[in-house]
Amino acid sequence: MRFNRSVAALLVGLVLVASIVLLAPRASYSRQDRDATLATASRQHPAGTDELGRDRLVRVSAAFLLSLAGAIAASAITTAAAAAVGTLAAFGPASVGWLAMLACDVFLALPWLFLLMMVRSALPLTTSPANSAAITFLVLAALGWPACARAVWRGALNLRNAEWMLHTRASGLRPVQIVRHAIPNLLPLLVPQFLVCIPAFVIAEANLGALGLGVGEPLPSWGGMLLELDNSAMLMQTRWVYFPVALLVVVLLLLDAIAVEVE
Amino acid sequence: MRLFRWLLLCASLILAVILADLCRAQAAPRKPGELVWTIGYDPKTFDPAKVDDQESEQVRYLTAGVLLRFNRLTQKVEPRLAESWKLSSDGKTITFRLRPGLEFSDGSSLTSRDVAWSIRRVLRKDTGAPVAEEFVSPADVTVDAPDAGAVIVHLPRRVIGIGKVFDEIAIEPAERPSEGRVTAGPFVVAEYRRSRFVRLRANPHYAAAGGAALPYASGIRLDVLENHEQEIRLFERGDYDLIDGVPPDYFELVQKKDPAAVRDLGPSLNTEQMWFNQAPNAPLPAWEKSWFESRDFRLAVSQAIHRADLARIAYLGHATPAYSFISPANSEWYDHQISAPHTDVAAARAALARTGFHLDGDTLQDSAGHAVKFSILTNAGNAARMKMATLIQQDLAALGMQVNVVALDFPALIERLMHTQDYEACLLGLENVDPDPNAMMNIWLSSSPNHQWDPSEKAPATAWEAEIDRAMDRQASSLSMTTRKQAVDRVQQIVADEQPFIYLVYPNVLVAASPHLKGVQPAVLEPALAWNAEDLRLDGQR
Numbered sequence: 001m002r003f004n005r006s007v008a009a010l011l012v013g014l015v016l017v018a019s020i021v022l023l024a025p026r027a028s029y030s031r032q033d034r035d036a037t038l039a040t041a042s043r044q045h046p047a048g049t050d051e052l053g054r055d056r057l058v059r060v061s062a063a064f065l066l067s068l069a070g071a072i073a074a075s076a077i078t079t080a081a082a083a084a085v086g087t088l089a090a091f092g093p094a095s096v097g098w099l100a101m102l103a104c105d106v107f108l109a110l111p112w113l114f115l116l117m118m119v120r121s122a123l124p125l126t127t128s129p130a131n132s133a134a135i136t137f138l139v140l141a142a143l144g145w146p147a148c149a150r151a152v153w154r155g156a157l158n159l160r161n162a163e164w165m166l167h168t169r170a171s172g173l174r175p176v177q178i179v180r181h182a183i184p185n186l187l188p189l190l191v192p193q194f195l196v197c198i199p200a201f202v203i204a205e206a207n208l209g210a211l212g213l214g215v216g217e218p219l220p221s222w223g224g225m226l227l228e229l230d231n232s233a234m235l236m237q238t239r240w241v242y243f244p245v246a247l248l249v250v251v252l253l254l255l256d257a258i259a260v261e262v263e
Numbered sequence: 264m265r266l267f268r269w270l271l272l273c274a275s276l277i278l279a280v281i282l283a284d285l286c287r288a289q290a291a292p293r294k295p296g297e298l299v300w301t302i303g304y305d306p307k308t309f310d311p312a313k314v315d316d317q318e319s320e321q322v323r324y325l326t327a328g329v330l331l332r333f334n335r336l337t338q339k340v341e342p343r344l345a346e347s348w349k350l351s352s353d354g355k356t357i358t359f360r361l362r363p364g365l366e367f368s369d370g371s372s373l374t375s376r377d378v379a380w381s382i383r384r385v386l387r388k389d390t391g392a393p394v395a396e397e398f399v400s401p402a403d404v405t406v407d408a409p410d411a412g413a414v415i416v417h418l419p420r421r422v423i424g425i426g427k428v429f430d431e432i433a434i435e436p437a438e439r440p441s442e443g444r445v446t447a448g449p450f451v452v453a454e455y456r457r458s459r460f461v462r463l464r465a466n467p468h469y470a471a472a473g474g475a476a477l478p479y480a481s482g483i484r485l486d487v488l489e490n491h492e493q494e495i496r497l498f499e500r501g502d503y504d505l506i507d508g509v510p511p512d513y514f515e516l517v518q519k520k521d522p523a524a525v526r527d528l529g530p531s532l533n534t535e536q537m538w539f540n541q542a543p544n545a546p547l548p549a550w551e552k553s554w555f556e557s558r559d560f561r562l563a564v565s566q567a568i569h570r571a572d573l574a575r576i577a578y579l580g581h582a583t584p585a586y587s588f589i590s591p592a593n594s595e596w597y598d599h600q601i602s603a604p605h606t607d608v609a610a611a612r613a614a615l616a617r618t619g620f621h622l623d624g625d626t627l628q629d630s631a632g633h634a635v636k637f638s639i640l641t642n643a644g645n646a647a648r649m650k651m652a653t654l655i656q657q658d659l660a661a662l663g664m665q666v667n668v669v670a671l672d673f674p675a676l677i678e679r680l681m682h683t684q685d686y687e688a689c690l691l692g693l694e695n696v697d698p699d700p701n702a703m704m705n706i707w708l709s710s711s712p713n714h715q716w717d718p719s720e721k722a723p724a725t726a727w728e729a730e731i732d733r734a735m736d737r738q739a740s741s742l743s744m745t746t747r748k749q750a751v752d753r754v755q756q757i758v759a760d761e762q763p764f765i766y767l768v769y770p771n772v773l774v775a776a777s778p779h780l781k782g783v784q785p786a787v788l789e790p791a792l793a794w795n796a797e798d799l800r801l802d803g804q805r
Contacts, residue, residue: 030657031657032654032657034569034572034575034576034654037576051576051650052576052650052653052654053576125638125640125667125669125685125686125687126636126637126638126667126687127667128636128665128667129667216667216668216669217649217652217653217656217668218653218656218657230490230492231492231512231646232492232495232496232513232516233512233513233515233516234512236516
């Protein structure tokens with residue numbers, strides 16, 4: 001448990017540092033210092049600048065917070081949707097349960113990356129970067145619930161067959177009241193599901209960004225910054241281009257460690 | 264145990280990255296004597312008459328048998344399938360005499376009937392050949408074949424530089440167009456694997472001028488590859504023989520490793536420009552159309568753009584700020600007296616205020632209160648264009664304009680530009696093969712489908728477009744070089760005043776050739792290295 005706390009503290013520390021960087025006076029993820037492109041670390045730019053002279057530390061901080069916030073929100077939506085579908089399937093009539101699980105299977109069989117690409121490329125050209133980021137995470141949430149719902153369904157089935165649940169049913173409680181009792185008992189299942197989804201969504205957004213389908217310029221994203229690694233000419237000029245990927249790996253490790261510990 | 268799990272995960276990731284990189288950097292095996300280089304995307308067509316994009320044009324250049332070829336190095340027109348050609352004194356009749364014994368790649372004879380059929384096909388409206396516009400009024404052109412070795416083309420009026428137009432007309436077997444599989448050029452299309460490569464093989468019946476046994480190479484494989492990083496890596500490894508157009512990012516990198524492999528040939532004739540969609544049938548809100556049709560709006564955008572920064576940052580200094588469609592490298596036609604709007608943000612704000620635009624906080628609004636926001640489309644995979652678009656995004660933010668930068672793959676981009684017209688602004692480049700402005704008729708005539716800001720106008724939409732039409736017609740038909748220059752200067756000034764295209768930079772010509780490639784003679788005109796493909800060969804070949 002001590003490990004979990006220190007990992008969580010480290011993640012919270014990163015969030016605080018990123019927030020302080022973003023809230024610092026004159027910090028801007030989009031302002032271009034055109035006389036200092038691909039600059040190395042300095043007092044003014046502690047992690048140097050990108051090829052358009054934008055502060056790399058500010059951009060990485062913004063990408064980190066955006067990605068984390070988006071992934072948490074998407075994970076919350078996914079978990080809520082999974083809880084609803086899973087409990088409905090378990091406690092509802094058998095036909096409803098069968099249909100809900102069929103829907104899960106259909107969703108699981110979909111080529112989700114292709115679907116994501118289709119949805120993103122079909123967005124109007126004038127979709128703002130902030131909206132495109134929100135839509136990206138919403139789409140991720142919309143496609144991420146089935147696997148989670150299956151796990152919740154199994155847990156809810158076990159719960160439904162538990163002895164105390166049989167007593168509540170026998171005592172004449174209405175279905176809504178039964179579900180109200182069931183949900184708190186499903187939390188040990190839902191919380192890990194929620195935590196496991198967060199790093200999955202962070203990496204999914206980074207992948208989309210690297211495919212050019214993520215967050216639009218000038219809003220920074222992990223994927224957009226990882227694209228710099230595809231340019232060996234830039235790698236020769238400054239090693240600071242590795243900074244975003246290094247931080248991404250650290251963040252993913254921390255998120256995963258928390259999920260494993262809670263599980 | 265947990266630490267071991269993490270180490271295993273990290274090692275797997277690294278291994279996956281290495282494997283992916285190895286797989287990605289693997290080009291198809293090279294056939295003996297075959298030259299290999301890349302094209303950025305799949306050619307839209309192999310029909311030489313319908314070529315309308317850069318990569319289809321490259322395939323046509325390498326495969327088409329043409330009556331006359333415009334030599335990219337000497338910049339002179341040379342006979343190819345024609346043994347001789349003569350222009351009448353009034354400039355309205357061109358007589359070609361074909362070389363004897365010409366054959367197509369399948370061994371069938373090439374006669375004047377094939378030549379006449381090919382030219383007529385290009386001129387027919389239903390073919391939709393962009394090159395037809397260069398005849399000014401293609402419907403009135405007639406073609407005769409009095410005997411098997413002669414072809415006479417009658418023009419309704421003189422067209423200056425008409426010889427170069429025939430460089431773009433492929434001679435195909437009459438009544439059996441083959442999409443490049445039966446040609447009279449040095450190569451024929453042998454194999455096409457979508458998204459992978461186009462393989463050309465040498466035409467065994469190719470009759471090179473002077474009787475030389477050309478081409479030297481047994482074939483050419485054009486790999487479809489959008490990724491310049493990969494292209495450079497494979498070039499450095501020896502898998503590719505040349506790069507016609509090295510991205511500025513990589514120029515110095517390659518130069519450091521092998522100074523002899525790269526060359527900066529100075530400013531090209533090419534331009535990078537952006538424009539707003541002014542097509543009346545574009546699916547855009549009426550207020551946006553009114554912005555884009557406003558001269559002051561376009562002028563303000565032009566004045567807000569810091570072109571020197573575009574050249575310095577996006578091209579690392581390998582480009583020159585542009586204000587006209589004619590490059591200063593084209594000394595004969597460039598107008599040094601042109602009065603073009605240079606960077607002046609205050610003047611840009613004043614121009615916007617004149618037409619009712621005002622700031623609401625940081626956001627520019629039109630007189631009806633609509634926030635000024637639009638997207639700039641460009642093609643994915645072109646780092647310099649993406650950087651320019653992002654720099655422009657910030658430049659226009661200084662005026663209160665909100666700009667989205669959207670990168671699409673080239674076929675999707677062309678679809679929007681040429682068919683659906685569902686876009687607001689676009690940032691692209693234009694390759695100029697010919698220094699003579701007559702070759703740009705298909706861009707400037709309002710009736711042309713390539714008149715990008717408002718394609719295929721039934722009648723000129725504005726007085727200044729009508730004046731451009733007249734000036735281009737004048738330069739295309741005048742016998743006097745002075746008159747032609749005056750007409751082209753006038754077009755340059757109208758374009759500078761009206762800004763239908765907002766010119767950004769002239770990129771330099773940056774090329775790379777393998778030290779093992781012989782016969783290389785770099786030229787400023789496109790294709791800079793592949794223009795004499797039939798003379799190119801690898802070390803040890805004939």
